[in-house]
Amino acid sequence: MPPLASIPSPAENGFGIGPFFFHAYGLAYVVALLAAIAITSRRWERVGGRRALVQEVALWGFPAGLIGGRLYFLATSWDEVPDHWWGPFAVWDGGLGIWGGIALGSLAGVLVLRHRRADVALFMDAAAPALLVAQAIGRIGNWFNQELFGGPTSLPWGLRIDPEHRPARYADDTTFQPTFLYELIWNLTLAGFLVWLGRRARIRPPGLFALYVAGYSLGRIGEELLRTDPAHHVFGLRLNFFVAVVLCLAGLAWFAWSQRPRVTAGAGAARA
16 A cells, blocks of 8 residues: 655756756755855854865865765775776766765865864864765755665655666565655754754864764664665675764764863872
């Protein structure tokens, strides 16, 4: 029996203007970048930073993130790469691993910040909520591509998937868990929480960024248990499930370490 209500999928994954076709996946990333720059700029200026530095970090961090995301995808999902010479470069068809994107993009950003002798930890805390908002916007591209959804469901918010995008074992099912939507909501909620926490508590940098790593990974743990897209498995669970568990624990440990009490040399000498 079909569900009484459902979320439709877009009929096309983009639009054409003359001879050009614009993929919604790529446009979502452009909007995500602009949103991240705007939010980080405002937060960075509030702590005395310069807006131009945010733009410089984005200039290097965004392409590095795309490269890192694609390299992670190629390393962990090589069997999903299109069978053409340009297949490894076809990012417009999806295939970006967020872990690789965060790692290489953050590394590029840190190098720029160190070169400019900026406060790296403070900048990371300014950028943490912005990254979550950007990742939420990026997930809209997955909706247009009809990818990265969960198992079949009859819930009223089930996502309708066209037959050509369904896994073979679910060919007769029509609606699936909208995991892209779950992550979008989780990311925006977590972003709001980090902003609230940063204003209400004295969080020592880069504590907010550490919570971003832990919190996002926590959401991905649940998402990886729902998704049905092809993935490599370890002990019967998706590889990214274990990556998310490790990063969640690492983020929590990083946060605890960054907030530990610190004793100054003067205080230690006085007690002695």
